[in-house]
Amino acid sequence: MRFAPVLTKPSAKRDADTAARLDVLGDIDATGCLAEARKTALARLTEMGLPHPRDEYWRYTKPDTLVQPQAPAAALHDASDEAPLYDGIDRLKVVFVDGVFDPAQSDSLEMAGIELCRLAELSDTDIHWSRDLYGVLEADGQVPVPRPLAALNTAYASDGIAIRATDKAARPVNLIYLHENTASDAMLHHVIKVEAGAELTVLENGPAAARFNACMEVDVAEGGAFHHVRAQGRDRERRTVTHIFTRLADEATFKSFTLTANGVLTRNEAIMDLQGNDCVAHVAGASLGDGGDFHHDDTVFVTHGGLNGESRQVFKKVLRNGATGVFQGKILVKEGAQKTDGYQISQSLLLDDDSQFLAKPELEIYADDVACSHGSTSGAIDEEGLFYLRSRGVPLAEATDLMTLAFLAEAIEEIDNAEIAEDITSRLGAWLERRRG
Amino acid sequence: MLEIKNLHVKLEEEDKQILKGVDLTVEAGKVHAIMGPNGSGKSTLSYVLSGRDGYEVTEGAASLGGEDILDMEAEERAAAGLFLAFQYPVEIPGVGNMTFLRTAVNAQRKARGEEEMSAAEFLKVVREKAKSLKIDADMLKRPVNVGFSGGEKKRNEILQMAMLEPKMCILDETDSGLDVDAMKLVAEGVNALRDAGRGFLVITHYQRLLDHIKPDVVHIMADGRIVKTGGPELALEVENNGYADILAEMA
Numbered sequence: 001m002r003f004a005p006v007l008t009k010p011s012a013k014r015d016a017d018t019a020a021r022l023d024v025l026g027d028i029d030a031t032g033c034l035a036e037a038r039k040t041a042l043a044r045l046t047e048m049g050l051p052h053p054r055d056e057y058w059r060y061t062k063p064d065t066l067v068q069p070q071a072p073a074a075a076l077h078d079a080s081d082e083a084p085l086y087d088g089i090d091r092l093k094v095v096f097v098d099g100v101f102d103p104a105q106s107d108s109l110e111m112a113g114i115e116l117c118r119l120a121e122l123s124d125t126d127i128h129w130s131r132d133l134y135g136v137l138e139a140d141g142q143v144p145v146p147r148p149l150a151a152l153n154t155a156y157a158s159d160g161i162a163i164r165a166t167d168k169a170a171r172p173v174n175l176i177y178l179h180e181n182t183a184s185d186a187m188l189h190h191v192i193k194v195e196a197g198a199e200l201t202v203l204e205n206g207p208a209a210a211r212f213n214a215c216m217e218v219d220v221a222e223g224g225a226f227h228h229v230r231a232q233g234r235d236r237e238r239r240t241v242t243h244i245f246t247r248l249a250d251e252a253t254f255k256s257f258t259l260t261a262n263g264v265l266t267r268n269e270a271i272m273d274l275q276g277n278d279c280v281a282h283v284a285g286a287s288l289g290d291g292g293d294f295h296h297d298d299t300v301f302v303t304h305g306g307l308n309g310e311s312r313q314v315f316k317k318v319l320r321n322g323a324t325g326v327f328q329g330k331i332l333v334k335e336g337a338q339k340t341d342g343y344q345i346s347q348s349l350l351l352d353d354d355s356q357f358l359a360k361p362e363l364e365i366y367a368d369d370v371a372c373s374h375g376s377t378s379g380a381i382d383e384e385g386l387f388y389l390r391s392r393g394v395p396l397a398e399a400t401d402l403m404t405l406a407f408l409a410e411a412i413e414e415i416d417n418a419e420i421a422e423d424i425t426s427r428l429g430a431w432l433e434r435r436r437g
Numbered sequence: 438m439l440e441i442k443n444l445h446v447k448l449e450e451e452d453k454q455i456l457k458g459v460d461l462t463v464e465a466g467k468v469h470a471i472m473g474p475n476g477s478g479k480s481t482l483s484y485v486l487s488g489r490d491g492y493e494v495t496e497g498a499a500s501l502g503g504e505d506i507l508d509m510e511a512e513e514r515a516a517a518g519l520f521l522a523f524q525y526p527v528e529i530p531g532v533g534n535m536t537f538l539r540t541a542v543n544a545q546r547k548a549r550g551e552e553e554m555s556a557a558e559f560l561k562v563v564r565e566k567a568k569s570l571k572i573d574a575d576m577l578k579r580p581v582n583v584g585f586s587g588g589e590k591k592r593n594e595i596l597q598m599a600m601l602e603p604k605m606c607i608l609d610e611t612d613s614g615l616d617v618d619a620m621k622l623v624a625e626g627v628n629a630l631r632d633a634g635r636g637f638l639v640i641t642h643y644q645r646l647l648d649h650i651k652p653d654v655v656h657i658m659a660d661g662r663i664v665k666t667g668g669p670e671l672a673l674e675v676e677n678n679g680y681a682d683i684l685a686e687m688a
Binding site: 394409 | 580597
């Protein structure tokens with residue numbers, strides 16, 4: 001293959017950082033069916049080392065606080081000013097408090113069409129389907145770009161959920177992450193297998209911890225469909241790094257949307273591997289940042305390996321008062337992946353001169369019959385639309401909010417379920433309204 | 438109702454004078470039409486009156502119901518009763534037409550110190566008015582003007598006008614891009630709003646709109662000024678002979 005790994009450069013700082021972090025974490029869990037996967041992940045990590053500011057994909061986002069041995073403290077956020085998300089939606093709730101599964105607040109892990117199992121319980125068992133998936137997509141996703149924090153997660157995740165959809169799931173599974181301890185440092189790892197023709201929706205919401213490292217591996221078989229909607233919690237001081245690895249077989253569908261409002265550091269990586277023919281992978285994000293302590297990074301890598309693949313990346317960031325947004329998105333079309341349709345758009349709405357948006361769109365194409373388009377823009381609010389609204393009597397502040405929602409609309413349209421989309425839109429509206437002068 | 442006196446306007450960005458002393462008074466209950474060749478300043482007049490950025494008033498005044506409007510923000514002018522039907526209505530994705538209408542209606546009511554319209558009352562009124570303009574439930578639900586045809590956009594403008602019940606309506610080339618049927622529908626919507634307490638200023642290139650919205654007074658604008666004023670027959674004269682004769686007569 002032509003795709004040589006981007007090797008991490010030797011660095012004494014990296015070695016020291018990695019050693020210090022592993023020292024705090026101690027030994028990996030060597031029992032149960034995931035032990036082997038954890039062991040090899042640790043070996044991967046030790047070889048790569050944790051991220052370093054000079055790494056190609058960490059130039060715009062400082063990894064220090066994600067790497068340091070202890071989580072920086074994060075004040076708790078009082079969320080009582082708005083109703084819990086997805087409140088009106090019939091769903092199966094799985095609650096984690098600071099990264100620890102809470103059976104009392106969770107529903108019973110039973111639903112028609114799916115099997116659910118806590119990851120922590122797999123330490124007691126030798127045979128489980130998730131053994132063939134856990135750490136596998138993550139390991140595949142390390143080439144060509146290393147993702148050490150995901151390997152760290154595979155090695156050390158303390159809990160998570162394994163979901164196998166064998167049919168159309170009766171209702172969405174909602175992973176709820178509560179944050180109750182200002183110093184919590186959580187690592188969760190979820191493995192999801194959508195069997196042929198099956199359908200599953202996973203909703204996630206909440207800050208999870210002061211520092212949260214989440215990894216999700218999603219394997220979608222022929223004709224299966226996976227939908228994912230996530231809202232990352234309004235805790236101002238939280239730090240979050242997430243990885244979603246997905247592998248798609250023929251005619252499989254994967255759609256993921258993330259809402260991020262607040263958080264001093266968020267890095268969301270999506271690594272999508274369209275191996276089959278005729279598959280569809282969409283990833284979208286809407287983020288809202290206010291203040292110089294807001295830093296939000298979307299890093300995406302899409303690999304087209306099959307015929308007729310369709311991928312879409314739609315990222316919109318609203319930045320004000322010195323907030324920073326980052327987008328690093330790559331589409332790789334392998335030899336033979338003809339008729340690929342790849343689309344990528346990343347846009348920022350800069351509400352003042354202090355905020356910044358850093359974008360690195362990349363295309364690498366080895367097939368000759370493909371349509372790939374990408375665009376990236378940074379701009380102020382649309383004056384034409386603003387005048388239109390004001391000419392109807394809508395005051396400037398309110399008109400600005402409406403135009404901000406209009407800017408985010410393309411990302412929100414990526415959510416297929418209208419009820420969930422409305423929920424997300426009302427969150428965005430409420431966030432804007434709270435900041436209205 | 439609307440009183441414009443010796444209005445001089447230039448573009449902010451470049452030192453270009455567009456309006457060079459416009460005098461115009463539109464009385465309540467009357468429909469005035471402005472016709473004129475391209476570049477005469479018709480659209481600029483509508484923008485300046487409605488408060489769009491980018492123009493600088495260098496001389497003159499404009500008032501609505503005796504109140505000076507030139508120092509007001511666009512939204513204040515709207516609340517004071519001014520409405521501009523856009524030549525090119527703007528698409529606003531992600532904002533439902535109904536939400537937009539309700540936000541606008543209630544913002545104006547609030548600005549005037551009136552009680553806001555309840556959701557139920559609003560729904561009842563909007564459905565009724567939409568029906569007469571052949572605007573269906575789907576169009577009300579869709580994002581503002583997104584994917585609307587030219588005719589749908591213009592009908593949507595008239596719906597907004599009907600909901601906001603302004604004192605003074607300015608229609609900027611509302612007939613542009615409309616086929617005959619769509620134009621009739623729009624004209625009916627406008628005529629339904631004609632009222633003793635409301636003034637209209639209809640800007641158009643063509644006489645044909647004025648067959649449907651009958652004006653009381655017709656003005657010809659050229660080079661930033663009103664150069665001729667007359668009755669409906671003036672529009673017919675333009676239709677038959679073009680502007681050349683009138684302009685030559687002025688020269």
